[in-house]
Amino acid sequence: MVRMLAVTNWFEAVGTIPFLMPLTDAAALDPEHFSALPPDQVILCVTRAMCADTMAREKLHDLQARGFRIMLDWLPQRGEQIGDLDCLFGLDCNAGVPLGAVDWLHKSAGPHLAQRIADPTGFDQCRVAGFGWFSGSYPLHCSSIMPRHDGSSRTRLLKLLGLVARDAESRELETLLKQDPALSYQLIKLVNSAAFAHSAEITSFNQAINLLGRRQLQRWLQLLLYSRQQDNGEFSPLLSRAALRASLMEAFCRHSGGSREQQDRAFMTGIFSLLDVLFAMPLADIVKPLNLADDVLAALLERSGRLGQLLTLTAHAAGDCALPSPDALLAGEVASEVASEIASEIASDIDPNTYWHSVAQACRWAIQVSREA
Numbered sequence: 054m055v056r057m058l059a060v061t062n063w064f065e066a067v068g069t070i071p072f073l074m075p076l077t078d079a080a081a082l083d084p085e086h087f088s089a090l091p092p093d094q095v096i097l098c099v100t101r102a103m104c105a106d107t108m109a110r111e112k113l114h115d116l117q118a119r120g121f122r123i124m125l126d127w128l129p130q131r132g133e134q135i136g137d138l139d140c141l142f143g144l145d146c147n148a149g150v151p152l153g154a155v156d157w158l159h160k161s162a163g164p165h166l167a168q169r170i171a172d173p174t175g176f177d178q179c180r181v182a183g184f185g186w187f188s189g190s191y192p193l194h195c196s197s198i199m200p201r202h203d204g205s206s207r208t209r210l211l212k213l214l215g216l217v218a219r220d221a222e223s224r225e226l227e228t229l230l231k232q233d234p235a236l237s238y239q240l241i242k243l244v245n246s247a248a249f250a251h252s253a254e255i256t257s258f259n260q261a262i263n264l265l266g267r268r269q270l271q272r273w274l275q276l277l278l279y280s281r282q283q284d285n286g287e288f289s290p291l292l293s294r295a296a297l298r299a300s301l302m303e304a305f306c307r308h309s310g311g312s313r314e315q316q317d318r319a320f321m322t323g324i325f326s327l328l329d330v331l332f333a334m335p336l337a338d339i340v341k342p343l344n345l346a347d348d349v350l351a352a353l354l355e356r357s358g359r360l361g362q363l364l365t366l367t368a369h370a371a372g373d374c375a376l377p378s379p380d381a382l383l384a385g386e387v388a389s390e391v392a393s394e395i396a397s398e399i400a401s402d403i404d405p406n407t408y409w410h411s412v413a414q415a416c417r418w419a420i421q422v423s424r425e426a
Contacts, residue, residue: 064094066413070420071096073124073143073166079109082116092120093225098143101127113138128157145169147189150182158183176290192290193330204375209233210278211342216345217271226270227258236277240265243273269318275299275324276422279331291327293423294371300415301367302360308407309363321345322352322360325365370412 058064063072075098076082082103087095097116103109104125117123117138124141125378128151142158143153143166150167158165171177176191209229216225230237237258245259279292302323306316327347329336337354345353351361361383403411 058090063409063413064091066417067420069094070416071122073098075142076100076103079103079106079112080113082109084112084115087116087119087121090121092116096122096124096141097127097194097237098124101125104138104325112139125167128153141165143168143186146175146179146184147171149175150178155182170183193327194342196403202316209236210274211339214271214274215343217267217274217385218266223259224263226262230258239277240273240275270319271317272324274370278324291331293419295324295327297371297415297419297423298326298364299369300418304411304415305363305366305403306360308403308411318349319363322349325349325353326364370408 054088057262058072072293073096077100081128083355097113099109099113101111104335113123122214123138124143126143126145128142128144139161141163142154144154146167165183166186166188167176167179167182167184168186168188170179170189170191172191172194175189176187179187209232211227213229216229230240240258240261244264250384265273267408276292276296279295299320300323302319303316306319311319325336325343328339339351340350348358348360351358352364355361
């Protein structure tokens with residue numbers, strides 16, 4: 054794992070996002086293994102057996118003194134020795150908040166991690182209990198309690214995507230944009246952002262569309278489907294998931310020799326692969342009016358074709374639990390050995406280093422999208 058971090062320049066790619074490093078063997082606590090790691094960005098996830106070992110506990114104490122944080126995946130029992138380690142907690146919350154967890158969570162500054170959260174109800178319970186980081190399959194069930202925004206607004210977004218897909222004239226896009234004040238405002242705000250800095254004064258939606266460009270407009274609308282769904286102002290758990298899938302699909306397609314057009318279709322496949330969860334509707338009904346290419350439809354509806362294979366790889370690479378919040382990154386869930394094996398089977402032209410580089414860059418982009426949403 055340390056080699057993977059070095060090869061991919063992981064910390065340079067994801068910035069200051071903490072990296073959770075699972076350790077299961079006391080031999081892994083050799084100080085030399087950590088000399089090249091930034092202590093403020095690494096959290097060591099240790100086992101109960103390691104903390105029970107006096108020598109291992111001393112090494113953990115030394116690492117903590119150097120700035121590494123320690124995370125436990127269990128709650129210490131009365132009389133159990135963990136020394137004077139000041140620990141975070143990363144607990145299995147699949148069956149709800151563990152008994153006695155709240156007291157321990159308040160004894161440490163945190164943030165603490167709730168793992169394997171199964172549904173939105175469990176997420177709410179964990180948040181109230183004092184957890185600050187969250188992971189699990191709960192975003193894939195969020196449609197059951199997620200606030201529904203204006204249905205006509207959703208329809209306009211889908212219509213806009215359909216118009217862009219068939220390269221409609223700008224005046225058609227402009228007409229539809231004028232029907233949605235919030236969407237119009239967000240478009241002008243985006244074009245005026247630092248990323249599209251220019252000196253000309255924007256005098257029309259047509260000008261804004263041309264300044265943004267069709268390719269960027271399409272991607273912005275795709276992401277907006279997810280970010281607008283959370284009209285209560287809270288972070289959308291599906292946004293980062295969809296953004297990660299889209300970025301990974303594009304990267305895998307690029308590294309396997311795909312053209313720019315093929316990369317765009319790969320990105321679209323990734324971003325649309327969770328629309329059924331978002332809208333709680335059959336995916337076939339949602340994508341029908343979008344005039345999508347046949348290979349995109351085959352990948353989305355049947356997981357077939359080259360894009361279907363890459364989508365399978367992407368789903369495993371993302372672990373379907375990646376990026377639980379824009380402020381935490383879980384090494385074990387962002388990618389796994391299983392995903393690496395699938396990469397070699399499905400995309401033999403994606404070598405391990407390329408695979409991990411793609412994961413790191415996709416995580417960075419998904420985090421950025423989530424924070425700016």
